[in-house]
Amino acid sequence: xxxxxxxxxxxxxxxxxxxxxxxxxxxxxxxxxxxxxxxxxxxxxxxxxxxxxxxxxxxxxxxxxxxxxxxxxxxxxxxxxxxxxxxxxxxxxxxxxxxxxxxxxxxxxxxxxxxxxxxxxxxxxxxxxxxxxxxxxxxxxxxxxxxxxxxxxxxxxxxxxxxxxxxxxxxxxxxxxxxxxxxxxxxxxxxxxxxxxxxxxxxxxxxxxxx
Ligand code: AMP
Numbered sequence: 001x002x003x004x005x006x007x008x009x010x011x012x013x014x015x016x017x018x019x020x021x022x023x024x025x026x027x028x029x030x031x032x033x034x035x036x037x038x039x040x041x042x043x044x045x046x047x048x049x050x051x052x053x054x055x056x057x058x059x060x061x062x063x064x065x066x067x068x069x070x071x072x073x074x075x076x077x078x079x080x081x082x083x084x085x086x087x088x089x090x091x092x093x094x095x096x097x098x099x100x101x102x103x104x105x106x107x108x109x110x111x112x113x114x115x116x117x118x119x120x121x122x123x124x125x126x127x128x129x130x131x132x133x134x135x136x137x138x139x140x141x142x143x144x145x146x147x148x149x150x151x152x153x154x155x156x157x158x159x160x161x162x163x164x165x166x167x168x169x170x171x172x173x174x175x176x177x178x179x180x181x182x183x184x185x186x187x188x189x190x191x192x193x194x195x196x197x198x199x200x201x202x203x204x205x206x207x208x209x210x211x
Contacts, residue, residue, distance in 0.1 A: 015195055058168060
């Protein structure tokens, strides 16, 4: 299964990505997580990405595309993959289509998580992330219930950065929804409701689409 998840920040993409990747036994490839891991370990890639991430802007395509192409050549992607946070604009979507097309491994489906801006702002400003395992929590908690790690608020979950990330989504990322609709790959799921029922809706829609 080769999947892309699309949705504005705060739609629950990361949470659903983890669950769907585990269900299909495919690697979960989150470009945001790769950038954050590089930032934490102080690599050149992390340094290149930092100023853009701090402002809620997209990291340049040249950097991001090279990173994703490299990741997609790892052996664990042979049985499929789930991309979370990539592509983020039409140019990236075209690069991905060409890259997979050359390898005769086209995407099977693209899942869009739909949610309105008011709900996003509410969710993101109370979102906390585990420093150790990356698990995401809603609300002002301070310890992770899975690994006991400390929870923190991502720098780019501050209110002023959230506003810019939403603008960037509307201007640059939302157009890929029409791109994938035209390709016949798009599935749209409401991002409201319990985590488990959103996962079930996605799995149901994917099974009818892919089989
Ligand atoms: P995320 O964790 O997906 O919300 O990504 C966090 C930040 O990483 C974004 O606000 C961007 O600065 C950067 N980023 C993640 N994915 C991409 C991408 N596909 N293209 C450009 N920048 C990205």
